[in-house]
Amino acid sequence: MVEEAPYRRIAAEIRERIARGDLAPGDRIPSTREITRDWGVAMATATKVINALREAGLVETRSGAGSVVIDRSSPQVEVVIQPDVPAHAGGFHVAASPRLRRAGEPELNRDRVVSSAVAIADAEGLSMLTMRRVAADLGVATMSLYRHVPSKEELILAMIDAVFGENPLPEEPPADWRARLETAARQMWQSFAAHPWAAEPLSLTRPQLLPNVLPYSEWSLGTLRELGFGVDEMMHIHLSLFGHVRASALNLDAELRAREDTGVTNDEWADQHGDELEAVLSAAAERFSALRYVAERGFDYDIAAVFESGLRLLLDGVAVALARREVSGDEQVDLSVV
Structure with a gap:
């Protein structure tokens, strides 16, 4: 049998x-x-x-x-x-x-293909996305998808562009430079928080030219240019801010998938491994004194709170760099906006 x-x-x-x-x-x-x-x-x-x-x-x-x-x-x-x-x-x-x-x-079209793919990625992560899975969701033959998206890679880029299009930047930017950079970073974070899978495919070194993502770069770089930063400084600051948002989203995605894999939250995981951590730290108390200090007092790991703290520190650093330029006479910058 x-x-x-x-x-x-x-x-x-x-x-x-x-x-x-x-x-x-x-x-x-x-x-x-x-x-x-x-x-x-x-x-x-x-x-x-x-x-x-x-x-x-x-x-x-x-x-x-x-x-x-x-x-x-x-x-x-x-x-x-x-x-x-x-x-x-x-x-x-x-x-x-x-x-x-x-x-x-409606009949099958590119928007329906992208929307279905986004729903699958939202539900189960990008690793679960296949052309066959999207086709099954839509009730069509797999090959019919290729009339609308030539490859899975292009489909993923279209998905990212679509989710960023859900929450565009405001038409009028705030007058204050810090509020501008903060607005862009928080808005990008909101898009990633709604769709954490979108962070991994976006590249810092080989940026994809997506219509709904490019405005974030223009917004950030335009703000820094107005402050008088040179090209290298503009790019370093912009990439540091974008990298922080993306890294926070990657952690969020990893935690969501780990929770789904194990059924255990990060707090529950920490409780389950508390004795193990205590044993390691006790065996080398002097070597890991700072870690022991944190463990004894407890730390509530909240990815959103870590994102906010990191963003604040980065923007404080931009303010310091801006003030330093004025003191050294590199540029005549209006410090009323600092």
Whole structure:
């Protein structure tokens, strides 16, 4: 007897939970990372599970929520049969491979492809994004996506541009230089906080020319130029600010994925490893006295708070550099704005 494929078995288990009502319409089903953890399978297998449930018309991906159970009774949803797909999918029988689409849903276009990809990345991280996964979400053949985006790499850039377009910089910048730089940094941070996966693909050394991201560079560099900084100083300050925002977002993304992988928050992780840390620090008390000092008093690791503190220190440094230029006579800068 041929053993059933693991992805079909897992899909059937989740389907049974849906049928029993344990997972109601709108409820999030286990993510690919949770499937790998709870069922002990590879990520590729977990992805097949989600795809099988989606192809069976049971789930859809929603931005910020992940893959959720669809309300099949909704008048806004209709089942579309794809007769060219095998009838046995996901470990359970269907008349064909149905896909659900919203009533009045528009034809496939670039915006729909990008929007679907963003929802998948928001729900499960950029590492889970594949052209096949996007196609399954949209209920189309994978090759049809390439008429709208020529490659996965270009799709990711379009996704980043789209999420930055959600929250553009204000038309009128603040009059004060510090408020200008602070506004740009905080606005970029907000975009990353909403979509942490967007930080990793953006490059400091080989910047991508994205229409909704370029204004941040112009805003920052224009402000620094008005203050009288030279090109090298302008770029060093700009890259330091951008690097801080991006690094904070990378930490945020890593923490979100670690939490999903393990089901443990960073505070819970610290509690679980407290005895281990205490043993290491006690064995070398003099060598690690500063670490012991912090451990004894406790530190609430809040990535947003670390971002704010780092931004304040960087802007304080710009103020010092600006004042130093005035004192040395390098430039005649109006220090009323410092």
